[in-house]
Structure formats: structure tokens, C-alpha cells
Amino acid sequence: MATIKDIAQLAGVSLATVSRVLNNTGKVSPALRAQVLAAVETLNYQPNAPARSLRRRETRLIGVLIPQLNHPFFGTLAYSIERFLFAEGFRILVCSAEEDAEREAEYTQLLVRQRVDGAIVAPTGLDLKWSAHFAHANIPIVLIDRNLPEVVASRVMVDNWQGGYQGALHLIELGHRHIGIISASRHSQAMQDRLQGALQALHDHDVAYEVYQPSAETLQQYDLGFHAALSLLAHQPTLSALFALTDVTAIGAMHAAVSQGLSIPEQLSILGFDGIELGAYLIPALTTIAQPIEQLGCKAAEILLKSIGRTQTTQEHLILPTQLLKRASTSAPMRKE
């Protein structure tokens, strides 16, 4: 691989001059500039990023730490971040913590060692070790999706409470009077907020409900939705709608309903939460409370970029609204006679 030295030699100039034309910094005469450029061309020179990072003390690398890369929500998130940052000349290092605090901390150290210029992290929330690593290395971070009050950092979140309210309201307005709610996790703040929002709407309109809370954290979301729906439907035959606090959970619930011979939405309405793309592919397509995933990623990246370089920045807290995506899995309840 050609280095700046080779170029200097071939062009008959000094290292400094080469560096200057490569970076468009300082003054260099048109003649020399042309020679250098020619040499760059013939040698097919590509600057050595590690060397440059070492000297410049910046890597133009951003760490993206998410709980699961293969989950459609986080996949889309990573994708939107990648797109935004690419345009700004940054690359991303994706790390999938697998919902495991150990792995999360390990990955964080890796990012620190890599000297990323910043990081966007959707924490597992199980542990805060990782944040100390970033803090100690003085690496700016932006929290995304999952709120952790203890961590001081900018954050961009979704208004989960409002989403929960909105979702429940949708079902109420359709005419449902007995609604099942399937929560996806007992410990996640986001889930609690969604649940509280939904409950508020139900109270406000004086509608009956049942809540299913998972006992253990270990279950996969799909299975959880499946079992939750089965259990709710068995014990509460008058339920006419299910509000699953996660799309994947909602899909599990859909399968459970079908397995019981119920038709959706005629006999049972099902509402999800997240707005992942695959929901649109289902039959019937899933009505859902959509998070602005793309925007979440872009805003986080934008805020992060602003805080890189600054020594002291104020923390921004951005809360984005959810949106009801009315598709085919919800409708007015069937009249029972």
C-alpha cells in the first residue's frame, strides 16, 4: 500500500505538501498541487485511517450499541442511523448486546478502545457498568429508545405513555368494552409507560380491561404474545380486543387467536405497538401504534454529532410522538346475540 511518503517521492515534494493538498489545508501552488494529485492517481493512494486517527485524535467512527440486531425494530434503527451518519462522513460500529449486561459492558470497552468519537446506545437496562466506561473515556453518548434516568446524557425517546393512551383510545372508539392488554416486560420503563397510558384511557372512558404481565423476563416476545393471548382468551371470553404492547407480541397473539378459530378482526381486534415493517405484510395487516423509528435514529445521530468536539454541552431531551397506523387487524366488535 502506497503511503504519503511514496507520493512525496514520486511528486518530488515534501510530506507536508502532500498532506496539505490531500486535506485542502494551507496554501500550495497550483503546479505542485497538480503533481501531487497525479502521483496520488498513479499510485492509487488511500489514506491510512488508523494513522490519521492516531494523529488527529478522532476516528470518525460512531458506536451503535443495541440489544438485538436481528430484531426488526433495532435493525431498522441501526439502518437509519447508518444512513444518516454515512452522509456526514462517519462510519458506524454496530454491536448487538443480545440483551446481556455482560456483553453490553464488554462491547462498550471495545468501543472505548476503538476510540469512537461518540456512541448511540439503546441500553439493555439491566446494568449501568457500560455508562461508566463511556464517561471515564469522555465519549459523548446519546440514549435512545430506553430511558435510564441515572445516566446523564442527551436522549431521544418516544412518548410511550401517549402511545399507550392513543392505542387504547382507538379500541374504545371502535366500540370495544372489554379489552385485554399484553405487556411485554415487567421491568422495562417503556412498557410501564405504555401500560399506564393505556390504563389512563380505559379509566377515562370507564371501560373494562384485563392486563397480562409476563412473570419471567426470559421468554421470547413472540411466544409471550402467544401464551398471553391464549391465557386471556381462555379466562375472559368476553374480550373483544387485545392491545399488545409490542408488534412481535401482537403477532404471537394473532397466531394464538387463529389457533382458537377466531377470525381477525371480526371476532377479535388486535392492536400492536412499534410499527415494524413486517406488520404491514401480515394478513390481516397489523394495526399498530407506530414509533417514528427513522426519525428516532436520525435525531439521535444529529444530536450526537452536535455534541462531538464540544467540551461541555447541555443535554437535550427529545420526545417524539407516536402515530396510529390503522390497518386491517382492528375493527368494531361483532355484535353478539
Next chain:
Amino acid sequence: MATIKDIAQLAGVSLATVSRVLNNTGKVSPALRAQVLAAVETLNYQPNAPARSLRRRETRLIGVLIPQLNHPFFGTLAYSIERFLFAEGFRILVCSAEEDAEREAEYTQLLVRQRVDGAIVAPTGLDLKWSAHFAHANIPIVLIDRNLPEVVASRVMVDNWQGGYQGALHLIELGHRHIGIISASRHSQAMQDRLQGALQALHDHDVAYEVYQPSAETLQQYDLGFHAALSLLAHQPTLSALFALTDVTAIGAMHAAVSQGLSIPEQLSILGFDGIELGAYLIPALTTIAQPIEQLGCKAAEILLKSIGRTQTTQEHLILPTQLLKRASTSAPMRKE
């Protein structure tokens, strides 16, 4: 951030000694080792990866260049690669080319500049510029999923022809005697292989068929499946099964069939190809010819790692078999009277 120098100072030893204990290389007395380790601990030292890369002339970074990160197939692929390489102490730099040759080439240069130790690439196939960049920089690559005969490199592929044959055979054995095939792209070698395999099976068993080939490349796979199914069903009312050469295309076809009031699989069987996870979530769950996605990623990573460091390696060509995932979207044709 603490450097090796700070450690040396605090521990009262030389830089070389610190480096030696950090890397477990060379001999160092237990006493000094302990002092160094203590200093590392108190200073919370994290090695500077760029500096290390510069000196060692290796980055432990692997580029992963895929056409679309948000496509479930490639998302899963990236994920499986990430997992495998993490265990081996490598990180990945994911790049999503967006099915755009320009972007692909641009990303390649980026990876070269980053001095990745190797790359796994699923080429868009539109152009070969990228491969020249890697070759010139002497960076080993492994081709995955899409075969490009012109590129000299190891590759791990799926036996698309056999998958096509297997899929058609499945439908034939169910009793279908008039089968529609929806190809997803006219130019992709993989699609052609799948198509040829399917046609062979149809000829071998003397079964009638219709093929739909997209005219332009621009359509999204889902829309393509939708329109293809609509067109086939309109012109060929005796079709009892559709074989879509891509899962997402199959999903489009499913929606089209439902929109025509057909029930799946009773009135129309639908078979996909890829084995993406979301197929299992559909109702009815999609029967498909599954690619061993996880294995594809792991094997590619494994082969790549073997060739890093070696100056001259033989090229490996690995061809993995597909597998029929019998789910709910195919069945024997309904008897018509």
C-alpha cells in the same frame, strides 16, 4: 485517557515492560507484572486501537458489504457474521450499498482506507469496481450469496438450482399440475439458477407452468410479487400453485391472492424461497425453500479468517444445500368439479 506511558510512570517501569505484560509477550518478573497490572487498574487504562493498528499493521476489523441492511435476509446474515467474528475477537464494519454500484464502490474505498483485515461481500452485481479496490489493497475477501465468476476469491453460496428443483418438486408431489413461477429479477444469477432448477423439475414430471419475469429491475420485491400474482391469476385461471423465487415476493403474491378472495392454501398454494424469519409469522405461515442463512454467514467468516495473514491461499468454493420448510401455505390442490 491514560496511555502506556502513564502506566509506565506510575508503575516505575519502561514502556516496553508495560507492553509486554499487556500482550503477554516476552518474559517479565512477577513483581513488575503485578505493579503494571495495578497501575492499569487504577488508571483504568484502555489500549488505543488506532495506535495499535498502525504499529501492528492489522486492525481486527472486518468489512461487511451487503446490498441492503434493512432487508431481513441480509440483516440476519450480518447478524450471524457479527456473532461469529465477535467470538474470534474481530469487529465488523457494516455497509449497506443500497443496491447502488456507486455507493458500493464508495464504501469499498472506505473499508480500504480503514485498513480492514478482510471483507465479506454480497455484491450488488451491477459493477465490479469495488473488487479492484480490494485487490489493489491486497485485502482478502469472501463472496457470499451472489456469485460473480469474474472475481477471484473464495465464496460461499447456496445451491439455488437444487433449491428451485426441490421447490417445484414439492408442489408437484402435492398434486399440482399447473404452476406459476414468479422470478424476482432477470439479471441475478441466483434467480436464474432457481428458475432453471424449477423448470427442470417441471419438465422431468411433465407439468404445465407459467413464468412471470419482471420487466424492469426497479420494482420493490413486495410490489413485484403482488403485481405478478395478479397478472398470472388473471390470465391463467387454472393455476393452483405459485412458486415465488423470493420470500418477500411470495408475501406480495399472498396479499394479491387474498385481495382476489382466494384462500391459501385451499384455493392457491404459495411457496417462497429464502427462509426469512418473518415467513413463520404470517398467517398462513409461509412454506419456503430455506437458505441456511446462519451457516452462510459463519462459513464465510470462517473461511475469511483462515485466509487473513496467509500471503497466498487457495480459493474455497462452498455450496450449501437448501432445505424445504414445510409450513402452512402449501397443500394439495382443491378438487374442482
Next chain:
DNA sequence: AGCCTATCTGAAAACGTTTACAAAAGCTCT
């Protein structure tokens, strides 16, 4: 010609590691 400025160029020092080499220190033996 001589001086002053403005412009351009190059030598050399950094950035944080690893490593070849040499120096030092500890042995064992005569």
C-alpha cells in the same frame, strides 16, 4: 541593490503502540 512582506515549502516533532537490539542483572562454574 537592498529591504519588507506575502506566499509557499520543508524538516522535524508529535500521536500511542510494538519490537529489535543492546544493556543489565542474576546465575553457575571454575
Next chain:
DNA sequence: AGAGCTTTTGTAAACGTTTTCAGATAGGCT
């Protein structure tokens, strides 16, 4: 005590950039 080892340690030179600083060159004046 010193020779001849082996083991442990330190010094200094790389790796490929960027950047400071001083030096060179050229032009415009008197």
C-alpha cells in the same frame, strides 16, 4: 573473582499521518 550463561529490563526506532515552526522564494517598494 571472573567467565560464560540465561533471564529480565530498557532505549530507541519504527508504523503513517498532521502540524508547528522556521526557512526559502518571489514580488513590490525605495
